[in-house]
Structure formats: structure tokens, C-alpha cells
Amino acid sequence: xxxxxxxxxxxxxxxxxxxxxxxxxxxxxxxxxxxxxxxxxxxxxxxxxxxxxxxxxxxxxxxxxxxxxxxxxxxxxxxxxxxxxxxxxxxxxxxxxxxxxxxxxxxxxxxxxxxxxxxxxxxxxxxxxxxxxxxxxxxxxxxxxxxxx
Amino acid sequence: xxxxxxxxxxxxxxxxxxxxxxxxxxxxxxxxxxxxxxxxxxxxxxxxxxxxxxxxxxxxxxxxxxxxxxxxxxxxxxxxxxxxxxxxxxxxxxxxxxxxxxxxxxxxxxxxxxxxxxxxxxxxxxxxxxxxxxxxxxxxxxxxxxxxx
Amino acid sequence: xxxxxxxxxxxxxxxxxxxxxxxxxxxxxxxxxxxxxxxxxxxxxxxxxxxxxxxxxxxxxxxxxxxxxxxxxxxxxxxxxxxxxxxxxx
Amino acid sequence: xxxxxxxxxxxxxxxxxxxxxxxxxxxxxxxxxxxxxxxxxxxxxxxxxxxxxxxxxxxxxxxxxxxxxxxxxxxxxxxxxxxxxxxxxx
Numbered sequence: 059x060x061x062x063x064x065x066x067x068x069x070x071x072x073x074x075x076x077x078x079x080x081x082x083x084x085x086x087x088x089x090x091x092x093x094x095x096x097x098x099x100x101x102x103x104x105x106x107x108x109x110x111x112x113x114x115x116x117x118x119x120x121x122x123x124x125x126x127x128x129x130x131x132x133x134x135x136x137x138x139x140x141x142x143x144x145x146x147x148x149x150x151x152x153x154x155x156x157x158x159x160x161x162x163x164x165x166x167x168x169x170x171x172x173x174x175x176x177x178x179x180x181x182x183x184x185x186x187x188x189x190x191x192x193x194x195x196x197x198x199x200x201x202x203x204x205x206x207x
Numbered sequence: 208x209x210x211x212x213x214x215x216x217x218x219x220x221x222x223x224x225x226x227x228x229x230x231x232x233x234x235x236x237x238x239x240x241x242x243x244x245x246x247x248x249x250x251x252x253x254x255x256x257x258x259x260x261x262x263x264x265x266x267x268x269x270x271x272x273x274x275x276x277x278x279x280x281x282x283x284x285x286x287x288x289x290x291x292x293x294x295x296x297x298x299x300x301x302x303x304x305x306x307x308x309x310x311x312x313x314x315x316x317x318x319x320x321x322x323x324x325x326x327x328x329x330x331x332x333x334x335x336x337x338x339x340x341x342x343x344x345x346x347x348x349x350x351x352x353x354x355x356x
Numbered sequence: 357x358x359x360x361x362x363x364x365x366x367x368x369x370x371x372x373x374x375x376x377x378x379x380x381x382x383x384x385x386x387x388x389x390x391x392x393x394x395x396x397x398x399x400x401x402x403x404x405x406x407x408x409x410x411x412x413x414x415x416x417x418x419x420x421x422x423x424x425x426x427x428x429x430x431x432x433x434x435x436x437x438x439x440x441x442x443x444x445x446x
Numbered sequence: 447x448x449x450x451x452x453x454x455x456x457x458x459x460x461x462x463x464x465x466x467x468x469x470x471x472x473x474x475x476x477x478x479x480x481x482x483x484x485x486x487x488x489x490x491x492x493x494x495x496x497x498x499x500x501x502x503x504x505x506x507x508x509x510x511x512x513x514x515x516x517x518x519x520x521x522x523x524x525x526x527x528x529x530x531x532x533x534x535x536x
Contacts, residue, residue, distance in 0.1 A: 072221020075241065083246040083295040089316075090239035092224065093536055096307060097232040108535065109460055111528055114512040139535060146232035151536055158245060160320055160446075161352070167238075168313050171536055179509070179528075180535020181460035193461050196532030203310070242446055257445065258370055260438055263422040288445060300446055309536075320446055328419070328438075329445020330370035342371050345442030 060123045060135040064115050066142040069152050078134045078154050085133050087160035089167030091153045097146035102187040105145045106194075111179035115139075122173045126155065129169065129207075130162040137170060139180065169207050176204040209272045209284040213264050215291040218301050227283045227303050234282050236309035238316030240302045246295035251336040254294045255343075260328035264288075271322045275304065278318065278356075279311040286319060288329065318356050325353040360387065362433035366399065368409070369440035372416065375409035385433065392418050393427030395437065409439070417442055450477065452523035456489065458499070459530035462506065465499035475523065482508050483517030485527065499529070507532055 061077070063069075071092065079085055097103045119137050126132060136154040144150060151174065155166035174180075182194040210226070212218075220241065228234055246252045268286050275281060285303040293299060300323065304315035323329075331343040363382040373379050389398050396418075400410040410416060418425045419438045431437055453472040463469050479488050486508075490500040500506060508515045509528045521527055 070221060071224045072219060075220045079243065079296070081296075083244070085243050085296075086245035087243065088239075088241045090237075090241070091309060091313060092237045092239070093309065094228065094234050094236065095232070096235035098307065110535070111457070111459055111509070111512075111530065113526070114509055114528070117512055147228070147230075147234075158247065160240060160242065164240060164313075164317050164320075171309055171313075175536035176533060177514075178535050179459070179530065179533055181531060182534045183460070193531065194534040196534055200536075259445070260367070260369055260419070260422075260440065262436070263419055263438070266422055324446035325443060326424075327445050328369070328440065328443055330441060331444045332370070342441065343444040345444055349446075 060120070060127075060137065062116055062119050062123065062136075063138045064110060064112075064119070064141060065138065066140060068140070068149055069138045071149075071152060074136050074138070074152060074154060078136055078156055082133065082156075084158060085156045086158045087163040088154060088156045089160075089163035089165075090155075091151075091167050091171045092149055093151040093171070095144050095146050095148050095150060103146060103184045104187050105143055105185045107143045107183045107185070108139075108141045108150070109181045109183070110139075110141050114179050118178045119174065122170060122177055125173070126166045126170055130155075130157060130166045132157055132162065132166055135166070135170070137174065139174070139178070141180070172200070172203045172207065175200045209269070209276075209286065211265055211268050211272065211285075212287045213259060213261075213268070213290060214287065215289060217289070217298055218287045220301065223285050223287070223301060223303060227285055227305055231282065231305075233307060234305045235307045236312040237303060237305045238309075238312035238314075239304075240300075240316050240320045241298055242300040242320070244293050244295050244297050244299060252295060252333045253336050254292055254334045256292045256332045256334070257288075257290045257299070258330045258332070259288075259290050263328050267327045268323070271319060271326055274322070275315045275318055279304075279306060279315045281306055281311065281315055284315070284319070286323065288323070288327070290329070321349070321352045321356065324349045360433055364395075364431065364433065365436045367436065367438040369438065371441060372409045372439045376403070376405045385431070390430055390432065391427065392420065392425050392429045392431055392437070395431050396427070396439075415441055450523055454485075454521065454523065455526045457526065457528040459528065461531060462499045462529050466493070466495045475521070480520060480522065481517060482510065482515050482519045482521055482527070485521050486517070486529075505531055
């Protein structure tokens with residue numbers, strides 16, 4: 059039931075909402091999160107490259123979605139994660155979760171992005187304005203966020 | 208900075224995301240919630256009419272947004288609430304909150320919809336398939352959700 | 357400032373509008389009506405519809421000049437006072 | 447089942463790929479290498495790049511046949527074993 063995609067091209071947020079809700083009258087709320095490439099004043103990230111483990115990625119995302127479906131009564135779910143080189147301001151990830159009421163929709167959205175950050179095989183390499191490039195290190199805060207659930 | 212609109216016409220989710228993030232490279236995450244008219248199998252809501260207090264509504268929403276901006280460092284915020292008659296499946300409300308990281312974006316989104324449900328002057332009258340119509344009663348669960356923050 | 361003869365505007369929403377049969381009325385207050393609570397007691401006497409609208413005060417909410425108010429909030433000439441049920445938007 | 451001579455496929459991602467200088471290699475295991483932990487110790491001997499990739503094992507994660515694994519997870523002929531840093535997507 060869930061739509062899962064790992065792709066290089068950008069996603070169309072409006073079209074994904076429309077596809078998730080088309081013809082449905084049982085949905086009361088849709089939670090959504092979009093992650094984007096941030097270039098803060100300090101670190102001046104110009105771009106990043108997202109590497110992944112193709113044979114495993116969609117399967118790992120499917121398991122995260124199944125876990126969300128076990129925890130909440132979801133009426134639909136979309137996870138799209140981009141890979142390849144993305145420049146500052148570009149979309150990285152889209153999560154949508156639809157439910158009959160807002161609380162499960164919002165909780166499932168937060169759960170999905172927390173677990174994607176810690177349990178799906180993606181790695182980010184950041185390129186800085188001065189030409190340097192480094193692999194992003196996993197954050198303890200992300201592990202703590204994922205462990206809340 | 209926030210975009211607030213109370214309107215009869217539908218909103219364009221993709222266009223609202225684009226307007227919020229256009230030209231920005233400081234945003235790391237955008238949280239979103241869309242509320243829709245739900246017609247469950249049991250209660251068979253065919254439509255609802257949203258009444259509001261025009262002189263007060265946008266001001267009440269602006270105060271809720273200001274409170275969110277006091278609590279989280281938001282980089283942008285959109286609240287659109289529809290009024291008038293809406294049929295099953297139609298959009299009611301859109302909340303967007305952008306921040307440098309996902310947690311404030313998601314928390315602010317949940318806060319905004321919780322407070323909108325309890326502190327903005329809107330009233331819903333539901334029409335059922337059999338022609339009956341009743342004013343929706345406020346839910347204790349909504350007060351509890353708003354009081355969490 | 358408005359003088360004592362300046363009317364108040366009273367607005368009703370949702371089922372308070374339906375029960376009173378009006379969305380808006382202008383009233384000139386007796387001198388002893390100086391709070392939302394006293395105003396409700398006074399308005400409830402105006403008609404059976406008003407009495408019905410204000411019968412269960414726990415379900416009535418109020419705003420004075422577009423700010424949420426409570427029974428102790430002062431009201432006076434020139435104010436806009438709105439009565440409505442607990443809100444149910446979002 | 448694969449016999450003992452069937453090679454394993456080893457995949458490396460992110461800085462493990464950069465340090466080992468390879469994204470994929472096929473290896474035939476000695477009979478005494480039967481777990482992820484033993485495999486790491488054995489691979490670390492293959493080159494200075496491999497030694498560098500596995501120098502700090504706390505920062506190395508593993509999947510066996512596309513499932514997350516730990517040092518005690520069994521490995522054997524025909525398996526696909528991937529090594530990578532803690533994930534940072536989303």
C-alpha cells in the first residue's frame with residue numbers, strides 16, 4: 059500500500075499528496091516532512107552527494123514503513139528519498155502519512171523520518187564552498203530520536 | 208513573515224511549499240499537516256460548513272503563530288484555513304513550518320494544529336447522508352493535546 | 357472614550373446564532389452591567405431564544421473586542437462582544 | 447546450498463569504500479572465518495587500505511544479505527556482506 063521510491067530526480071510534493079488522497083474520504087489528516095539540503099552561514103555547504111546500498115535500500119525503507127503500520131492505523135504512506143548529488147536548497151526526502159485523525163498522522167510522520175535517519179542505508183558527503191568534502195557523521199541526537207519510539 | 212489566510216477556495220500544497228522555500232538555503236526541514244473532511248463508514252458525513260468570526264480569525268491565528276515563533280526558531284510558517292461548505296475528501300486546513308532541523312519543524316507543526324483546533328474561532332457543522340446536520344462538539348482530547356505544549 | 361449611551365455590538369456564532377435567531381444586535385447597557393458575566397445574565401432575559409442560548413453557560417465562550425474573555429472581563433459602551441461555543445476548527 | 451569454495455561478495459560504502467579503494471570484492475573464506483567479527487579481522491589484513499577502513503570498529507556497521515548484522519552474525523559461502531559507516535540519510 060505504501061509508495062516507496064529511491065530516485066535521483068526531484069519529487070513533486072503536490073502530486074504526491076494528490077496521489078495519496080485521490081478518491082479517499084476516510085482520511086482526516088496527512089502529516090508530511092520534507093528534508094532539504096541546508097547551507098548554513100557557518101558551514102557553507104554548497105552541495106552533498108547521497109550514496110546508498112541499492113540492493114538493500116527499498117527493503118530497509120519497507121521494513122520501517124511496516125513498523126509504522128504496526129504502530130498506527132495508517133490509511134496511506136509515501137517515502138521518497140533522493141540519491142546522487144544535490145545542491146543547497148534542494149529536496150532530499152519526503153515522508154507522508156495519512157490517517158483518520160491528526161495524531162497518528164503526525165506521530166507516524168515523525169517516526170518515519172527518525173527511523174529513516176538511523177535505519178536506512180544512506181550516507182551523505184558534504185561539499186563545502188572552499189572545495190573540501192567530508193562524510194557527515196552520525197549524530198547521537200538522531201539515535202536518541204529514533205530510540206524514543 | 209508568516210503567511211496566514213482564511214479563504215473559501217482550496218489551497219495548492221505544492222505551491223505553498225514552493226513559496227515558503229523559494230530561494231532559501233538555510234532551511235533543513237519543513238513539517239506539514241493537512242486536515243481533510245472525513246466521511247467514516249459509521250457517521251457518513253457528506254459535507255460540513257465551517258463558520259468563523261471574520262474580525263477575529265486572522266488575528267487569533269497570528270497570535271498562535273507568534274507563540275510558535277517564540278518557542279522554536281522558525282524560518283517560515285504558513286497557515287491556511289478554509290471556511291464555508293466543504294464536501295467529504297476536501298482540504299480544510301494547511302500548516303507548514305520550516306526550520307534549520309527537523310525536530311523544531313515537526314514540533315511547531317504539531318503545536319500549530321493543536322492550538323488552531325482549540326484557540327481559533329472556527330465552528331464546524333456536519334451534514335450527514337440522511338440530511339441531518341449538527342454542530343461538532345469540542346473534544347476533551349483536543350484540549351488535552353493543546354495543553355501539552 | 358464612548359459615553360454611557362453608546363451601544364455595544366453583540367455577535368453570535370454557530371448554535372448561539374441559531375438559538376438567539378440573530379448574528380448581531382446592538383444593545384445599550386444598564387449601568388450595573390459591567391462584566392461579561394453580568395451581560396450574559398442580562399441578555400438571557402431578552403427572549404426565549406436568548407434564554408436557550410445561554411442555558412448552559414459552561415458551553416458558552418466569549419470574546420471582547422476580538423480577544424478571548426471570561427465572565428470577569430469588563431464590558432462597556434462601544435465594545436464588540438461575541439458569544440460562541442467552544443471552537444472546533446482545524 | 448553453496449559449497450565451501452563459493453566466494454562471498456563484500457561491498458563497501460562511503461568512507462569504507464574510499465579507504466579500501468574498492469566498492470566490491472569477491473573472497474573465498476578460510477574455514478575458520480564463520481562470523482562477521484572474524485571476517486572483519488581477516489579482511490583488515492588484506493591491505494593497508496583495509497586496515498585503515500577497519501581501524502576503528504565502533505564506526506563500522508555491517509549487513510549480511512541486506513539485513514543489518516553484528517559481529518556475531520554468521521557468514522558463509524555465497525553471502526553478500528556489506529560494510530559501511532553509521533547511516534546519515536533522511
